[in-house]
Amino acid sequence: MEFFRFKRDIPFMSYARTTTLISLVTFLLSVFFLFTKGLNLGVEFTGGTVIEVHYQQSAEPAKAQAALVNAHITDSSVQNFGTSQDLIIRMPLKEGLSSAQLSETVLSALRADAPAVELRRVEFIGPQVGKELVTDGTIALTLVCLGIMAYLAFRFEWRFAVAAIIANLHDVVIILGFFAFFQWEFSLTVLAAVLSVLGYSVNESVVVFDRIRENFRKYKKLSVAEIINNAITATMSRTIITHGCTELVVLSMLFFGGETLHNFALALTIGIVFGIYSSVLVSSPIVLWLGATREHFIKVEPAPGEGTADASS
């Protein structure tokens, strides 16, 4: 079975202006939403208390909220979590009240209404921990970018490194934009997803770049744009199949993984879709515009076995 079989190279580079424009618009929209709406940061980052409780019958957030107000907890937010029997209660940091006391107070307030409430999870994060996580997250993101750039500059050329990082940071910003627009909770696991998308979607650029390099050596007469077109067309099938397979697993997490993995899977899905788009239609044009030429690779010693291949398409 074969889904993709191209007789001729698709002239991706002649659409480059349009595709990068689309990218730019999505990117700017994401930035806009990030600034106007902001991320709905999880308790890990903001500090505060989250309590998850399980009811025997279906639970009513409004009733639970009222019970909490009776117990003088006025600034909580109560929502259903996953199923109708589970509630999640979020509370901001409070001076002078320990998490132990808070969760006890909450639980006894809820038990006044429904005695069979079961405590499922308490998460309390102090203010200093949250701040550290934001710093550590930023450092991790920067390190990943620098590390990948250094590797690509070493394996290929600086133009490729710059192009790949621009394309992939654009993916990251778009994921964040989605999270800002829909106000999905941005938790620590989502951050992990974002960072792995960064590593994963650079993959995609690397595969295309590898082909471009190979083509430079193989086809002496083609223009740079034609070489890139051929590289993208040749790797197209692999791109779709691989990402399709990864997406199968991600969908499996989305359906079976429950509430905790839900946003993780969402972030990965957005990352995969935009990852394909950006590495094919954003990073390659940037390589072209940055002026990559055959000469950049002639200096490089051809790897053994690679010089013998003949034109294949």
Next chain:
Amino acid sequence: MNRYPRWKYITILLILLLGVVYSIPNFFGEVPAVQVSPATSVAQVDQALLTRVESTLKDGSIPYDGVIFDSNGIKVRVRDNDTQLKAKDALQASLGSSYTVALNLLSATPNWLQSVGALPMYLGLDLRGGVHFLMQVDMKAALNKQLDRQTNDIRNKLRDEKIPLAGVSRDGTTLIVKFKDADTRDQGLEALRKTLRDVTVTSLDDGRLQLVQTPVALKAIQDQAIQQNMLTLRNRVNELGVAEPVIQQQGPDRVVVQLPGVQDTAKAKDILGRTASLEIHLVDDEHMDGQTLAAAARGLVPPGDDYYTSNRDGEPMLVKKLSVLTGEDISGASAGYDQSNQPAVHVNMDTRGARIFGQVTRDNVGKRMAIILIEKGHGEVITAPVIREPINGGQVQITGRMSVKDANDISLLLRAGALAAPMEIIEERTIGPSLGAENIDKGVHSVLWGFVAITVFMMIYYRRMGLFSAAALGANLLLLVAMLSMLQATLTLPGIAAIALTVGMAIDANVLINERIREELRAGHSPHAALSAGYSRAFATILDSNVTNFIAGMALFAYGTGPVRGFAVVLCLGILTSMFSAILVSRALVNLSYGRQRKLAGISI
């Protein structure tokens, strides 16, 4: 050209076999057990204890499936949860308080597997339920306490040597010792020389000594404070009877406490979160008139004194600022009754404590001594008895309007040791056991269905080559689980997500290879040449793309905390195992299946 030498097949087979051996313990599940471990340093784990445990179980006619004896304690395997509870109660009653009896779960892995070190993965708290705390030690308070202690030592030493002292004052971490003139100062310096280690001493004019803590000393104080706190936490956890507690230092001033499987989280929090410490101060009866007390209540405390109230009736009291003794000098405590059958706490002191206590009580007969429980920077007087006679030998009985529960609580806190410095919970995660079990289910289902979907797709799309790819993916999963079990890594829900993601990303290598082979075939190469070229051409690309993933994984590991770190470990290991299985295992299968046919008509791809 598509042949492997025999040793290569054998090596690959052996590695896969090891993978099977080290990953199967995860499928045996767990059986309930009761764990007996020593609660005090004198309690022995020996043959006698084993006999005692066994006879206790026999006397109570409690059935058990096996007894495991090692240097840490004794574990008794039982059939079900009811028997487990019965066994625990019987053993605790028979062994008393010098042993901790805790409920535990043991792997049902057969012994021969355990003997080669094949154990199941360690489940994180989000999978098995339990409590996680991150506690921050208040280093400033630890420093203050140490400086108080030093001040005390200086006073005592000078008093012993009969050198008059004009006063000790404090400025930050610098102590200024005042003498009446330069001569006395020099005498004092001579006397103190031995006591003052790790301190830079400068003689100032007008008969003062300046003591500055060296950086080494400051670091030592911090280290000691955190060590002492960890010891105390460990003791308190022992009182709770938790099977496999984790108490670890994190950074210079933080402690992680994890109590897996704890059901009564409220009690755990209460006992651990108590930052209580005990201090004994002399009561300043000379200044205690109504006027001074009223002023002190408004915050105008006479210099050198502290203002406290009693925990019973709120009676106000002025005590000397310098403590006579602190919890560190206490070596043991138990709850009991005094002569008149009132609840009491019996306290034993160490040698240093006994000596100081003897001296102070000798010097202060007829005066009152306040025993103060300090909790979260707020102190309360438990009792303030009059010293009737000098108390030597370091055995003290604390009485005074306390309930039996108070006596028990106070003695537990004293026995478990005091915290060298107050601690604050800055992060807490409590996961109920049912949620943990659910998380495992969800995680396993995600991996399973993801894997099945990819396998089916690969077999339809690439036919026999797809089957090989799927087999390689299976090998990858097997090896990843085996590596995680071998390293005894802690598996968390994000970790399972990373396993799923690894499965999804590892297939990339095989897709690259298969696509390359198709391309070579289309270009008119012979099947054998296409196979060989496909593998060798795809290799560079696979390497490049895995390195970028690995970089991301390492950064996550270095800067991630808790669950994210587990995610990163799995991701990085998964990249390594996928390189092996995608390239070597699938190639071995290809070679076995196609390599022996000299004239290959076509490849099923």
